[in-house]
Amino acid sequence: MRKKKAPLADTLTTARLKVAGLRPTRQRIALARLLFGRGNRHVSAESLYDESVKAGVPVSLATIYNTLHQFTRAGLLQQIVLEPGRNYFDTNTGEHQHFYSEDDGALFDIPGDVISVSGVPEPPRGMAVDRVEVVVRLKRA
Amino acid sequence: MRKKKAPLADTLTTARLKVAGLRPTRQRIALARLLFGRGNRHVSAESLYDESVKAGVPVSLATIYNTLHQFTRAGLLQQIVLEPGRNYFDTNTGEHQHFYSEDDGALFDIPGDVISVSGVPEPPRGMAVDRVEVVVRLKRA
DNA sequence: ATTTGTGCAAATCGTTTGCATCTGA
DNA sequence: TCAGATGCAAACGATTTGCACAAAT
Numbered sequence: 001m002r003k004k005k006a007p008l009a010d011t012l013t014t015a016r017l018k019v020a021g022l023r024p025t026r027q028r029i030a031l032a033r034l035l036f037g038r039g040n041r042h043v044s045a046e047s048l049y050d051e052s053v054k055a056g057v058p059v060s061l062a063t064i065y066n067t068l069h070q071f072t073r074a075g076l077l078q079q080i081v082l083e084p085g086r087n088y089f090d091t092n093t094g095e096h097q098h099f100y101s102e103d104d105g106a107l108f109d110i111p112g113d114v115i116s117v118s119g120v121p122e123p124p125r126g127m128a129v130d131r132v133e134v135v136v137r138l139k140r141a
Numbered sequence: 142m143r144k145k146k147a148p149l150a151d152t153l154t155t156a157r158l159k160v161a162g163l164r165p166t167r168q169r170i171a172l173a174r175l176l177f178g179r180g181n182r183h184v185s186a187e188s189l190y191d192e193s194v195k196a197g198v199p200v201s202l203a204t205i206y207n208t209l210h211q212f213t214r215a216g217l218l219q220q221i222v223l224e225p226g227r228n229y230f231d232t233n234t235g236e237h238q239h240f241y242s243e244d245d246g247a248l249f250d251i252p253g254d255v256i257s258v259s260g261v262p263e264p265p266r267g268m269a270v271d272r273v274e275v276v277v278r279l280k281r282a
Numbered sequence: 283a284t285t286t287g288t289g290c291a292a293a294t295c296g297t298t299t300g301c302a303t304c305t306g307a
Numbered sequence: 308t309c310a311g312a313t314g315c316a317a318a319c320g321a322t323t324t325g326c327a328c329a330a331a332t
Binding site: 026059085 | 287
Binding site: 081082084085086087099101108114115116118119120123124126128129131133134135136138139140141 | 222223224225226227228240242243249251255256257258259260261262264265267268269270271272273274275276277278279280281282
């Protein structure tokens with residue numbers, strides 16, 4: 001008996017997960033499609049959870065957290081820390097920076113080639129620079 | 142009857158608090174002395190609480206939180222967000238940046254004139270740049 | 283069949299809040 | 308005196324954990 005035919009998007013997502021060393025389960029496939037479906041996105045665990053529920057994808061919050069962390073470890077997502085007590089994830093894993101509005105929490109990407117940072121000093125012995133993070137914090141004019 | 146003579150350091154601290162519009166209470170004076178006593182410091186609510194207890198200053202954790210926020214509002218401290226779920230405060234309120242070791246949580250100042258950031262784009266309509274925050278994240282070499 | 287992932291609920295962590303009591307001017 | 312500050316304990320929100328069950332290889 002032949003396997004049931006899966007939509008092309010799922011096949012691609014599945015391949016992507018396998019490459020990342022993650023077993024392609026229902027939930028991971030569904031979340032990956034929501035996350036990487038179109039364009040760069042910023043999500044929090046809560047926002048992704050809500051979105052999943054609305055999209056009719058039955059996932060528990062615990063699995064959302066697991067998945068976000070696994071994807072991050074696998075290099076599919078990047079974490080952004082903007083305020084204590086809330087964690088954002090960015091589907092854009094390339095080098096880029098952010099505008100962040102303290103007033104309303106809005107978050108925009110700044111393409112990686114726009115801002116340049118110079119003069120970063122030598123890190124202390126035994127340490128290497130992992131990432132230079134730039135957040136441009138905005139306030140109402 | 143004459144007032145009991147206060148140590149010079151307390152007098153200075155008291156003056157400083159008054160200037161900031163904060164009533165110089167026992168706790169605020171004690172915490173201010175711990176914070177601004179010598180050199181720049183990075184503290185979390187928990188670390189300052191522990192330190193206070195060890196120094197024999199009886200303060201509640203709630204007061205630590207109140208005080209840190211009041212000092213921040215008064216411009217005596219600057220908040221630093223490095224990881225979700227933990228809030229750091231820096232006694233250096235001038236423009237400067239940070240080295241942050243993801244491995245052990247170590248945090249060092251980078252003087253304000255060392256790193257230069259150029260190419261920050263125009264903020265969206267109605268917004269102004271409040272602060273450009275740079276965190277150099279380190280990993281073990 | 284075995285390994286790995288998932289869901290649920292309880293537990294944890296940092297932080298905030300409500301309110302009675304205390305303190306500084 | 309009395310507005311403002313403090314302490315305590317309970318409340319909170321985001322995240323993590325433990326464990327029984329389910330699904331993928």
